[in-house]
Amino acid sequence: MRVRGLVLALVVLAALAGGIYWSVRAKKEQAAKPSPETPEILNIPADQFTRFELRRRDEEPVLLEKASNGRWEMTSGPKWPVDQDTAESIARTLSSLTASRLVEEKAENLEEFGLAKPAVELVFTTKDGKTRKLLIGDESPAGSGSFVKLEDDARVFIIAPYNKASLDRTARELRDKRLLTFDPDKLSRLELTAKGQTIEFGKNARNEWQIIRPRPLRADASTVEDLIRRLQDARMDIYTTEEDDKKASAAFARTPLTALARVTDAAGTQQLEVRCDKDRNCYGKSSVVEGVHKVESYLADSMDKRLDDFRNKRLFDFGFSEPSSVEIRDGEKRAVYRKEPDRWMQDSTQVDASAVNTLVDRLRMLTATRFAESGFTTPVFEATVTSDSGKRVEKVLISRAGDRCYGRREGEPSIYELDPKSLEELQKAFADIRPYQPQQAGKEKKK
Structure with missing residues (x-):
């Protein structure tokens, strides 16, 4: 009889243990399933947080406090300068923290979720002087997030991994990582x-x-x-x-x-x-x-x-601003082109705008192949560009020395060696400028 009673007791005990196991497993599996809703855990404006204390298991707590200048400071632990973006990410995440799932309305056994002795505790204080604590426990069985609860709230939630990562920070992660902090x-x-x-x-x-x-x-x-x-x-x-x-x-x-x-x-x-x-x-x-x-x-x-x-290898600084005038001398030939709102003029004659724009582009992109110490002689080509509403006037002179070309900005000692093709392209662009020829409105009718 005693043996039968012992066997019966063991059977009942095994059944109870199995029931508890499957109950816990079912509860966790249910928690891992997606929820059609995203329950709200916290709703506090981010600018209301004044203090964070991060307590990670077996580590020294890290305390962040917002100074009067609005910047976060590490006031305990290593007391390193704080990465302001990382600290603000904690505030932003907490301010509108939502759950991917509500697990239990009133949890009785927090050990099931790793919340009896949580891996992370985040204590936060707001401007009204109130202090609350967020507990972060185990990862859910399906790996869809981590179990969390507020200390003063009986509910247990699952939050997404990215929210957990934003809140669970070490002192090193909160440290300002810049080697230079200049503005x-x-x-x-x-x-x-x-x-x-x-x-x-x-x-x-x-x-x-x-x-x-x-x-x-x-x-x-x-x-x-x-x-x-x-x-x-x-x-x-x-x-x-x-x-x-x-x-x-x-x-x-x-x-x-x-x-x-x-x-x-x-x-x-x-x-x-x-x-x-x-x-x-x-x-x-x-x-x-x-x-x-x-x-x-x-x-x-x-x-x-x-x-x-x-060093700047471009000979002109006007960049992509539109010049108001361009003056060119190529040997004995000279010309001055003035920009009007919708046309280019040479004295009182309108000239082909596309041809002038080609010349301007050639000047804009005029670039040295290298810098030279000498070689500049008598200039054979000169270009003066006025831009920035007349505030910037630049004059460049170009000389030839055998099969080489050199440029110089007027008033500056630097000598720029140029590809001879650059000079040839400038001379051609200048020679191609003609008086404007209006296009015919239509072709003559065939007789």
């Missing part, structure tokens, strides 16, 4: 040391980048702006280990300088030193953040340039 809109000076020389850039009265050192020269704006973008985009790798950091510091110490950049904005001057080994492993050391960080080789490529790489 590109307020940048006034840029200094670059590379290939044994130092180049300094500044802005002229037109807010255009120019070369100041080693001597005043016109700068290629696109190349300078590309360098600024590369410096602005320079980032540290937040996923390195302590051992990786030690190796980077050792490699930096034994590698010669590749390039050094200094940038000056309204807040002051910052610098970034980059060193690359023979295998193009590159390391950067910034005056803004501590330590040595591995950087992309394309950053080094944009910095490791010679003076001529930054």
Whole structure:
């Protein structure tokens, strides 16, 4: 009888255990199924959040607080400068947090969802002084998201993986990853040391980048702006280990300088030193953040340039603005073309607009093949272009020396070597300009 009773008890116990197992499994499988609705978990304007405390299991909590200037600061943990976009993404995600599914209206066993001892707790405070806590638990069985609940709300939800990723942040992920923090809109000076020389850039009265050192020269704006973008985009790798950091510091110490950049904005001057080994492993050391960080080789490529790489090879600066007048001298032939609202005029004669536009395009695209130290002689071709409502007047002179051509901007010492074909195309475009011939309204009728 005792044996039969024991067997019966074991059968009942197994049945109960099986029932519980299948009940929990069914509940989780049901939770993984898509819901036709997206229940609202939170609805708080993003600008109302003033404090976030992120508690990850077995890690030191990270506290973010919004300062009086509206910027987020890390006030506990490593206390690094904060990536404002990442901090704001937490606020935006919380502000309108919706669930992909409501799992239970009133959950009794939070352990089923990993919420009794959650992997992540996000404590948030709003301007009204209220503090609440969001618990993030296990991933759902189907991998469609993670279980969450508010501490003061009995409901359990599933949120999408992208929402979980936005809320579950480590101190490293919240760190400002920029190696330089200058404001590109307020940048006034840029200094670059590379290939044994130092180049300094500044802005002229037109807010255009120019070369100041080693001597005043016109700068290629696109190349300078590309360098600024590369410096602005320079980032540290937040996923390195302590051992990786030690190796980077050792490699930096034994590698010669590749390039050094200094940038000056309204807040002051910052610098970034980059060193690359023979295998193009590159390391950067910034005056803004501590330590040595591995950087992309394309950053080094944009910095490791010679003076001529930054010089403007175009002889005219009027770009795609339309000139108001063009004056040409080709040998003994001279002409001045004035732009009126709907036509080009030479003195009182209207000329073919398409031909003048071809000439203007040739002038606009006139580009040096290289820079020369000498070779310019007596000019055989001259072009003066007035643009920007008369505020910009540019004159270019071109000379021939055997089978070579050289150009020079009036008032500037730089000499530009040109492809002889460029001069021939200019001369042809000038020669092709004729008085305007109105097209006939119709053909003569055949008799």
